[in-house]
Amino acid sequence: SLKPSKVTKSQLVPCTICAIPVPHAMRYKQLACTCSECKKVAPYTTCPWLGKVLICQVARIAAVSEADKHITVATASRKMKLTEPQKEFAREMAKHGMKPAHVRNAMRSKFRLDDDDLPTLRQVQNFVNHFSKSKLGANDRCIEINTEIRSMAYCGTEADAQSFSFAWEEDADGHPLMGNGSDDRPFLVGLTTKRLLRRMDRDPSTFVFHMDATFKLNQVGYPVFVCGISDKTRSFHLVAIFVTSQRQVSEYEAALAALRRVYTRVTSKQLALKYVMGDADDAQYNGFQSVFAMDCNLTYMMCFYHVMAKVIERTRGLQASQAAVVTRDIYDLHFSRSDEAYEDRKEDILSNWGVCDELLEFSAYFKKQWLVGKFRLWQCYQSPSGHATTNNPVEQFNRLLKRDYTQRRQLKMGMLIKQLAACCTDQSMSTRPFQLVTEASSTLNNRVKEFRRQGLLTEFNPRRGTLEYLLHDAQPNIAHIRSEGVQRVYVPSRNRTQEVIAISAGMGVQYARMERQGQPPTGWEVDVRCGVCPCNYFFKFGSCIHLSFALQVRNVIDSDGNARLVYRGVNKRKRGQDSVMRGALVGRPPNNGHALDIQ
Template identity: 35%
Template sequence: MDRDPKTFIFHWDATYKIDSLAYPVLVCGISDVGRKFHPVAFFLLGKESEHEYTWAMAALMDMFREVCGRALKLTYVMADAAKAPALSVEAFYFQLGVDRVLMCFYHLVANVHKRLVGTALKSKALVYRHIYNMHYSRSWNELRSHWVNAMNAWGQNEELAAREFTKYFFDQWINSQSWRWQVYHTPAGFATTNNPCEAFNKHFKVTCVMCVTVYTERSTHGLCATFVLLGEVVEEYSTFQAAEFQEAAAPSDKLVYRTRRLVEYNLLEVVPSEFVYDLPNGEVFVRGVVPRHAISLAYAFEFKLNRASIDDAAAAIGDNVLDPSNFDIAAAYDYNTNTNNMRHESLSSATPQPWYGWRVRVLPRELRCECNYFFKNSSCCHVIFALQATKRDVQGNPNIPKTFERGGPQRSQTTRFGRGRGRGGRSARGGRDHAQVGRALEFE
């Protein structure tokens, strides 16, 4: 944490089922632009209350001053809709220099999902489509435009109108302290959810360390054993488990593999600039091809998890034509990603992808794409494909050639014994003929 506060996001989240007395363990840490979580401190709380969180933050500030010799500063703080953490941050808002408290987007989606229990798939698809449009907003003005569209669409849906869903969403997620869940509040590439911290919490419950030790072995511990357990975690994450802090964004393994699948099925292509307009060096046009019915089938795969048939799911978005031959292509297009996230690979703000694709820049430290997905994640399938097409590494540097040309005059190749590649005759070096070579351990 002893670095520029604009280069990380502060997370804190309580996890249970660690000790037998059900005391929550508060995990504090930071995530870098690569979305890697770096634990900083652990607190064992009596309960999740404003007083307990305030005590934990004050203790963290004191420890930082003791170790680093200066005051702790936080620019971005990730939170959920719980009041206790938010109120405790407000108590030290100016001392910490907090610029904004971000809302965990996953927490919003999870709460909306609970609110929509029992509604038709068509209504759910309508809600999430507009929520993701608002989430990918690049400014307040764009958010306001998407919100107006959402109100009009939700107001015309009888199910949502009967549940007063528009009023609920406005009161809880627009006109409240939990409204900063749009990507323009977070620097590109950084996490927009509390997932880095929550994934680390699983370390206590499930994850193995060095494929040998499981911390909790899926069981609870006594209070004293819990302190010993936390001490072991602190020691390991301060030594061999310590992850390097990333200064630059890098594509995830899932995104790289999905891009490979898209290339395999010819769903990404480079459009020659002479067909559009000239581009400067280091820029190309990359077009993402959305196969017919791919979005429909992607929704089908998602909704099937909710015990709906593929036909029902496809009908929910108005597409009843399903060609079995398209399933492989749809599976490649939909691989390991959310359908609404995929839609924003083909959008720039609210503008659809033009026929010639997106303008992609692949110069060192200047990776850029016009799509919404890149605006959020600082990486996308278009950039990865453009880097491969222009033979550059993930940072935009030209790949090192695997073969080199020999400079100067060249002579005929010879072996170490002076023989050329041909089988007959003596070489220019004067080596012996094959007939003159004796057997092993034999002298002339």
């Protein structure tokens, strides 16, 4: 047994150690001491020990010889192995996705170890990696992944929130069949729960179906498709997650067809979709058409975010003022109220662009890509007000997936499947309701607060005695609200890259413009009873600062957007003016005396 050493020389020379008569080579290696004990005794000299190893390349015989003595014969004491409680602790931590370095640090505080007793990082790494590879499925081995997926296959007796796997290709027993991810045997598996699937069991015109691919979740480079629906407040409800090896039409078809089939198995109904939000991806578009077009009246909408991202890319070569005009025109198109209005505006805009030579190229591109063909539906009026017009709801969910389930790491496939299954179960437990009515978001309420503080929102009250006053007073449910100022609307951005922040900021400016576009001098006529504002922002989002402000002024809601009890007391401000009329309606009727009067 040699003390620790390193190879300082290694070369092939004619063999001298074996008996084979034919000339051949052997490897000659020279070793130098790296023992820490020798270093400790004489820190500034090199240990004179030299080792020599000769290895015959044909007979595989080795000869070892030593020259000179070590400075000390003492050998460094080997580190202790992990104790059983330490192993148990490391297993527990590994199950929760902790990295070896974290496990080691946690061990230090948990077992109060000092540096000498603490296992080395290498030891912890070996233990944790072996454990997660063999017991937690942290591997890319086909057989183990197949076994895992087949053991989770849908059988019908699952609990509502228990996740199960499904696929389009099935064997005779109805178990999913997966390929190995090669071109001719693609890998595709879906994960969901009964409760997640039942979320789609509602009127198809009340939700938008999203499907978005997300990447970098696993070490073999397979994309993950996240499917879900968004409601009237644009919040996202997960339906299913697919892992697939390719992004071709055939995989989209297989995934959607499998989703349809498993939906029918769980609910005994046919899956019906009306609004689908997608990216400008031919494969995805064709997949939806071939699976749903035969019995659904499908509206394949384009993510408006993607339209704007591409437009910004294409207008980079233009002058800033021209790019601004183009952007403005496209937002005007986006906010069109109807097919006719859209067609009229489209003609106007194209003829305006046609006058300008620099815009010819962009105009041709925009017409070809976004005004005709598969990806032309990105206007607000394509879906009911309040519904999503971008893929942002699902993108936000993808962020959560990366933050909470894969911890921004690329996992081994076996581990990823387990994490996604856990995610499906967790999402099934969510109590967030599916909203059928639009509702002012907290950011909108904050914006109203800020506007009120700065006096940028006012209710228009005509002077008494004028004709306007009479008209105004005849409609008690109408509030005339004016908004001033061109502050940006806050649009949360998908990630922190510069381009994405630029798109979000641009959207914020345009949305703020839509709050005031076409505002009459006497303000928007907000219908307080029905909760409707005529502004463009309301048309898209189903809520706006004018409506929230009007409801606050009329005391229907407080400044946080919570409904208040209806005020039935005497209106002090107006009491003097017509107390007979209004006073008669509230409080004790004037001809009713106190109880004591009667007796």
